[in-house]
Amino acid sequence: MVNKSLQDTSLPQWPEAAQTLMALMHAQGEVARLSEREQLFSSLLVSVNAVLWAFNWETRQVLYVSPAYDRIFGRPAGLLLSDFNHWRDSVYPDDLDYAERSLAQVLVKGAVEDREYRIIAADGQVRWLSDKCFINRQAEPGQPVIIVGIAEDITEKKQMEAELQRLASTDVLTQSSNRRHFFECANHEFEQARLNGAPMAFLLLDIDDFKVVNDTYGHQEGDKVLQRIAESGRAALRRGDLFGRIGGEEFAAVFPGCAPDMAMQVAERLQREIQRLSFSHDDQTFGITVSQGLSSLTHEDESIDTLFARADAAMYQAKRQGKNRIISG
The missing domain is CATH 3.30.450.20 (PAS domain)
Structure with a gap:
């Protein structure tokens, strides 16, 4: 006969052993799943x-x-x-x-x-x-x-x-401010000048006989003229001045904090820069001139539009007086 006391101290009966084994396997599965989750989480973070x-x-x-x-x-x-x-x-x-x-x-x-x-x-x-x-x-x-x-x-x-903003505010051909952006900035400078009681000037520039350039040398050469005018503007103007192309052959500038005599000096410097420009086409060399109208801020000015209007009138007066000159209005 089997000794009952020995039987009682032997390994657990099969049902108990199976349950223990299943519990161990479940625990190992949970550990494996946790490890998989940690690896997945680490992979996601990486x-x-x-x-x-x-x-x-x-x-x-x-x-x-x-x-x-x-x-x-x-x-x-x-x-x-x-x-x-x-x-x-x-x-x-x-x-x-x-x-x-x-x-x-x-x-x-x-x-x-x-x-x-x-x-x-x-x-x-x-x-x-x-x-x-x-x-x-x-x-x-x-x-x-x-x-x-x-x-x-x-x-x-x-x-x-930034690139979208640049494209929205820049004239593609000349890389100057376009009309909308120029007048937004000009209006801001006008408000600041009025608020601080500071001087300010507005300059309008129109290329003389630009249609003749296009008709004689072609629109591609006309585009080069516009680009060189823009380069001259950036070179001649002071730091902080505004410059932009506001029409076909029209450019404009605003001189913040600039008294009338100083504004005239800047306009004259720009005039000389443009007069020095030289262009070549099919062995022909030609130059260009511009007519400029200049206006300065007064106590009567209520918006940038009045400065623009006076500069525009002065520019047309320069045209009538023979072109290639600056008139202050």
């Missing part, structure tokens, strides 16, 4: 082209930063985790005050989703970030304030916006 981060507001310590930090900032994440000042040092100097103030606003608002600022990557490249941040509302009273966020590289978007 592939996402945005920096996920967590920040302890009270200790000023970065608790977590995702792998994209290394790619976008060009610096090891370990440096940031060891010292928050590495983030401050990477922010473009002109944007640092805004970046810090907008981060602090999350304490009041709970979320700040419109933060955009520039950073200087390790390679010296300036990049734009959209850095949204949120406060951890699940923290219990007395727990540290944790701010979490996501910073996305929007450099290409900003470059596209």
Whole structure:
């Protein structure tokens, strides 16, 4: 007969052993699934082209930063985790005050989703970030304030916006301001001059006999004339002056803070620059002249339109008096 006491101290009966085995297999499956989830999560973090981060507001310590930090900032994440000042040092100097103030606003608002600022990557490249941040509302009273966020590289978007703005405000042929943009800027300068009691002048320039140039040498040569006029304007005008093409062969300039005598000197310098221009076509050489009308701000002027009208009238008077001259009106 089998000794009953030995039987009682042997391995568990089959049902108990099966349950134990099943429990072990289930636990191993859970561990495997957790490992798979961690690997999947890590893969996702590596592939996402945005920096996920967590920040302890009270200790000023970065608790977590995702792998994209290394790619976008060009610096090891370990440096940031060891010292928050590495983030401050990477922010473009002109944007640092805004970046810090907008981060602090999350304490009041709970979320700040419109933060955009520039950073200087390790390679010296300036990049734009959209850095949204949120406060951890699940923290219990007395727990540290944790701010979490996501910073996305929007450099290409900003470059596209800048290019669209340039195209919308620039005359394609001459690369000067177009009419709409010129008068928007001119109106702003007018309002500032009126507000500050400062002088300002308006110059209107029209190419003499431009139709003859087009008819004689062709429109392609006429386009070159317009381009060279624009180059002369950029060379002769002062820093801060406005210059634009406002019509077919008409250009205009605004001289902020410029008294009438100084404005005349600038107009004369531009006149001389244009008179020195020389063009060649089929072994023929020709030059061009311009007629200019100049007006200066007075107490009676209520808008930029009145300055423009006086300059326009003066320019037509210059045409009538023989062209290639400057008349002040």
